[in-house]
Amino acid sequence: MNGETGDKNLSERAQFLLKVLVERYIRDGEPVGSRTLSKDSGLDLSPASIRNVMADLEEYGFVTSPHTSAGRIPTAKGYRMFVDSLLKVKPLDEQEVLRMRAHLDPSQSNPQQLLASASNMLSAITRMAGVVTLPKREMASWKHIEFLPLAENRVLVILVLADGEVQNRVLHLDRAYDASSLQQISNYLNSNFAGRDLTELRRSLLNELNRTRESMNELMHMAITMADKVFQSRAGEPTYMMAGETNLMDFAELSDMEKLRRLFEAFNHKRDILTLLDKCIIAEGVQIFIGEESGYRVLDQVSVVSAPYSMGDGVVGVLGVIGPTRMSYERVIPIVDVTARLLSAALNPRK
Amino acid sequence: MNGETGDKNLSERAQFLLKVLVERYIRDGEPVGSRTLSKDSGLDLSPASIRNVMADLEEYGFVTSPHTSAGRIPTAKGYRMFVDSLLKVKPLDEQEVLRMRAHLDPSQSNPQQLLASASNMLSAITRMAGVVTLPKREMASWKHIEFLPLAENRVLVILVLADGEVQNRVLHLDRAYDASSLQQISNYLNSNFAGRDLTELRRSLLNELNRTRESMNELMHMAITMADKVFQSRAGEPTYMMAGETNLMDFAELSDMEKLRRLFEAFNHKRDILTLLDKCIIAEGVQIFIGEESGYRVLDQVSVVSAPYSMGDGVVGVLGVIGPTRMSYERVIPIVDVTARLLSAALNPRK
DNA sequence: TTTAGCACTCCGTTATACTGAGTGCCAGCA
DNA sequence: TGCTGGCACTCAGTATAACGGAGTGCTAAA
Numbered sequence: 037m038n039g040e041t042g043d044k045n046l047s048e049r050a051q052f053l054l055k056v057l058v059e060r061y062i063r064d065g066e067p068v069g070s071r072t073l074s075k076d077s078g079l080d081l082s083p084a085s086i087r088n089v090m091a092d093l094e095e096y097g098f099v100t101s102p103h104t105s106a107g108r109i110p111t112a113k114g115y116r117m118f119v120d121s122l123l124k125v126k127p128l129d130e131q132e133v134l135r136m137r138a139h140l141d142p143s144q145s146n147p148q149q150l151l152a153s154a155s156n157m158l159s160a161i162t163r164m165a166g167v168v169t170l171p172k173r174e175m176a177s178w179k180h181i182e183f184l185p186l187a188e189n190r191v192l193v194i195l196v197l198a199d200g201e202v203q204n205r206v207l208h209l210d211r212a213y214d215a216s217s218l219q220q221i222s223n224y225l226n227s228n229f230a231g232r233d234l235t236e237l238r239r240s241l242l243n244e245l246n247r248t249r250e251s252m253n254e255l256m257h258m259a260i261t262m263a264d265k266v267f268q269s270r271a272g273e274p275t276y277m278m279a280g281e282t283n284l285m286d287f288a289e290l291s292d293m294e295k296l297r298r299l300f301e302a303f304n305h306k307r308d309i310l311t312l313l314d315k316c317i318i319a320e321g322v323q324i325f326i327g328e329e330s331g332y333r334v335l336d337q338v339s340v341v342s343a344p345y346s347m348g349d350g351v352v353g354v355l356g357v358i359g360p361t362r363m364s365y366e367r368v369i370p371i372v373d374v375t376a377r378l379l380s381a382a383l384n385p386r387k
Numbered sequence: 388m389n390g391e392t393g394d395k396n397l398s399e400r401a402q403f404l405l406k407v408l409v410e411r412y413i414r415d416g417e418p419v420g421s422r423t424l425s426k427d428s429g430l431d432l433s434p435a436s437i438r439n440v441m442a443d444l445e446e447y448g449f450v451t452s453p454h455t456s457a458g459r460i461p462t463a464k465g466y467r468m469f470v471d472s473l474l475k476v477k478p479l480d481e482q483e484v485l486r487m488r489a490h491l492d493p494s495q496s497n498p499q500q501l502l503a504s505a506s507n508m509l510s511a512i513t514r515m516a517g518v519v520t521l522p523k524r525e526m527a528s529w530k531h532i533e534f535l536p537l538a539e540n541r542v543l544v545i546l547v548l549a550d551g552e553v554q555n556r557v558l559h560l561d562r563a564y565d566a567s568s569l570q571q572i573s574n575y576l577n578s579n580f581a582g583r584d585l586t587e588l589r590r591s592l593l594n595e596l597n598r599t600r601e602s603m604n605e606l607m608h609m610a611i612t613m614a615d616k617v618f619q620s621r622a623g624e625p626t627y628m629m630a631g632e633t634n635l636m637d638f639a640e641l642s643d644m645e646k647l648r649r650l651f652e653a654f655n656h657k658r659d660i661l662t663l664l665d666k667c668i669i670a671e672g673v674q675i676f677i678g679e680e681s682g683y684r685v686l687d688q689v690s691v692v693s694a695p696y697s698m699g700d701g702v703v704g705v706l707g708v709i710g711p712t713r714m715s716y717e718r719v720i721p722i723v724d725v726t727a728r729l730l731s732a733a734l735n736p737r738k
Numbered sequence: 739t740t741t742a743g744c745a746c747t748c749c750g751t752t753a754t755a756c757t758g759a760g761t762g763c764c765a766g767c768a
Numbered sequence: 769t770g771c772t773g774g775c776a777c778t779c780a781g782t783a784t785a786a787c788g789g790a791g792t793g794c795t796a797a798a
Contacts, residue, residue, distance in 0.1 A: 067790095088739095088740090106791070182545075184531070194535065206553070282652050421761080422759085435771075436772070438760090439770095456779045456780075
């Protein structure tokens with residue numbers, strides 16, 4: 037209510053003190069009192085003055101006290117302000133970038149392994165949990181397709197993707213196809229559509245189907261319906277890989293067994309985590325969800341720092357770090373950022 | 388030192404009291420005192436007499452007390468005696484068996500999914516962690532093999548196993564092979580060796596190679612060396628699937644965060660758990676490791692109840708339950724046993 | 739606008755006492 | 769000889785009170 041803090045915007049000083057407070061709390065994990073802040077800030081202010089500012093910050097919802105006579109700790113909103121407006125991330129040490137690059141060496145790993153390395157690396161250097169979503173395969177292009185007849189109207193489809201990843205699916209069909217017509221179908225698909233991404237493929241196949249409805253020979257018809265079946269994305273696939281979940285057990289914030297258990301169960305069921313990560317795939321760079329912001333109860337006590345990575349010429353997945361809200365964003369943000377870039381580079385063979 | 392307990396073998400009464408004690412402790416989780424035992428046993432003995440027996444049991448190492456004035460709890464040795472000699476497992480309720488069978492319906496799942504269902508089911512009904520090792524593929528036979536030329540001297544091998552499981556591997560070769568000679572090679576292998584198990588195949592291929600060394604045409608030579616490469620089992624594969632680890636967080640025995648963490652890390656690294664489970668593959672039926680018996684520090688507080696399952700005509704893997712030493716062996720043993728039988732049945736198509 | 743001073747609050751720790759559960763041992767009894 | 773009641777003792781866990789420390793909010797003065 038008093039002059040300075042009546043405005044919508046916090047005073048310079050209040051912002052600065054919030055910054056110092058958050059940094060201090062991230063460092064020590066203990067509520068920060070006015071005396072500490074008075075010494076720590078470098079400003080020439082007495083504890084009493086600091087207390088006034090704190091009262092304002094509390095009123096705005098940036099900080100809170102665990103109880104009457106403890107210091108203040110940041111709220112989710114406080115962290116948000118800190119991350120968005122107060123924090124200046126320094127670029128990573130060059131040495132460290134080199135070390136990271138070595139872990140993601142494309143020459144001696146396949147894409148699958150690269151993803152695993154990335155999540156391991158994230159968990160190892162941050163000492164929190166690292167997560168990498170598997171590439172959205174619809175967006176990836178493919179090199180080659182092959183059909184193999186099995187018993188009882190079933191056909192095995194082998195799909196070689198642009199990155200060398202191989203997928204198989206078994207189709208259950210309404211009638212048997214002999215080896216030679218299957219051969220013809222795959223020839224047709226390989227010569228006309230190889231190299232396109234999977235969604236595009238489905239679209240042009242449907243067009244084709246409409247355009248040539250009458251004139252089309254049976255073979256092409258078969259080919260098109262079959263391809264349509266193949267390229268429907270399958271459900272129930274594993275959808276992300278995580279490493280270092282156990283690191284989270286060290287954090288005092290998560291020492292409540294009940295909460296920890298729910299969190300780990302969420303990791304296993306994947307659903308919530310995945311929809312959250314999917315939201316990040318549209319964003320440009322590093323995206324951060326702090327505590328309750330995520331909208332999922334289980335993630336109340338944790339933050340997610342994520343960044344999209346790309347393959348070919350589009351974003352195909354997201355990687356990131358999951359840790360307590362009280363994490364060193366200053367350190368984690370550039371790490372996630374760099375990892376995403378390195379992984380993208382490793383996944384895209386230099387042309 | 389006194390007459391009765393001086394023999395190597397425990398008296399009838401001592402054995403019976405141990406049984407009651409273990410059952411009681413499994414039920415309540417609290418040290419059992421002489422008064423309780425006196426009422427609970429049904430024997431017409433005063434607490435004082437019970438105490439004498441307890442002193443003997445303690446001397447033999449079957450029970451111990453957490454502190455001077457608490458009751459007794461079983462040691463690993465005590466549980467072992469209980470499980471080996473005192474416990475009589477009742478067969479499972481028929482209703483329950485039917486419900487379990489429904490979960491492992493071979494008609495609407497592939498083998499991969501069956502294994503996952505089995506481990507899920509084990510964890511769900513025992514409320515502990517369920518684990519299933521993946522089948523040893525060397526012991527499985529195969530139905531079909533196919534080669535697909537890729538760029539740069541690489542060949543994609545598609546291997547269809549007897550259970551319908553499909554595997555791919557990429558071979559790096561010293562020279563390029565054209566599609567038609569690859570076709571010939573696969574024809575040769577399919578018509579001469581399909582249906583054998585993989586170890587047997589390698590053996591007969593090597594024989595073949597020696598026997599026909601001079602007379603052999605180049606094609607057969609290629610085929611044989613290539614097959615040899617294919618059927619070398621690959622390292623670094625995932626080796627078991629686990630479900631319900633988080634159930635273990637509920638047990639008071641594991642409330643020590645440090646121990647819990649080590650346990651979960653062991654689950655992730657898989658190594659120790661796997662060598663332990665591998666030991667069970669030779670045993671006939673249900674095998675039990677109680678606490679420290681396993682020889683692995685991380686498993687000090689937990690027991691593993693396991694049983695082998697089979698496919699084709701041999702044992703190929705192990706499944707089981709991991710839980711606190713203080714688990715209801717009476718319930719868990721038949722569950723593991725039945726699950727192993729059901730899984731074996733589901734994996735072996737009725738002929 | 740800032741600051742010093744003061745009363746107040748609340749957590750965490752320590753000391754103390756007390757209760758309840760259980761034990762080991764001994765002496766007497768069938 | 770084996771069983772039992774009695775007794776002194778031990779020890780974890782809990783409740784209670786006391787106290788110091790850290791921090792706050794408010795007020796009055798600089």
